[in-house]
């Protein structure tokens with residue numbers, strides 16, 4: 096899916112500043128695994144309207160950078176943030192120096208990228224050695240589901256080929272379904288690969304083949320695990 100196919104700013108008006116299943120509850124689950132020191136730099140790539148950054152800013156514990164390709168959503172984020180730095184940019188060309196982030200978050204963005212390999216290359220460049228990568232998104236189970244969605248196998252391959260070891264993998268299907276219901280009841284369609292009508296192939300999308308993952312990986316540390 097190309098992100099221009101879907102109006103994220105309009106959805107934000109309906110579902111609030113966290114435009115994804117699980118909200119900051121999932122971010123917190125992941126950050127528990129990272130146990131970052133005070134002053135650690137967290138980069139939120141595809142930060143949208145800044146829901147996660149606002150939550151993290153309130154903790155007073157981190158330095159924060161948000162990047163998104165939508166100027167409209169960055170303007171929304173700026174209204175609710177005080178100290179976080181916000182920059183326009185793309186996951187495939189992150190406007191940050193190499194080895195600067197203690198943790199990089201990319202929440203509900205991976206599935207809409209056209210070049211996931213380029214984004215993982217950028218994650219590996221920007222995260223410090225020993226730093227953390229936190230991803231959450233829709234994925235397809237095995238070979239079922241809309242082909243444009245990543246599978247668990249593809250994600251694990253991308254992690255290990257970019258030098259990340261998997262520390263945690265969880266699925267949160269119930270949260271995906273709850274979010275989908277909120278979208279529908281606020282008058283929105285689901286993004287096409289999530290199961291709105293027919294997929295790109297023209298076949299009806301099999302919604303039972305779609306789930307939501309949360310993963311934490313660490314840069315370096317040898318061969319990727321299979322948590």
Ligand SMILES: C[S@@+](CC[C@H](N)C(=O)[O-])C[C@H]1O[C@@H](n2cnc3c(N)ncnc32)[C@H](O)[C@@H]1O
Pocket residue numbers: 098103112113114115140141142143144145146147162163164165168184185186187201202203204207208
């Ligand atoms: C589902 S929203 C998630 C927003 C935010 N991470 C959150 O959880 O609330 C997807 C976001 O990805 C952004 N986006 C889409 N393509 C992108 C890209 N190539 N690089 C960076 N951000 C992108 C959109 O503008 C939108 O803010």
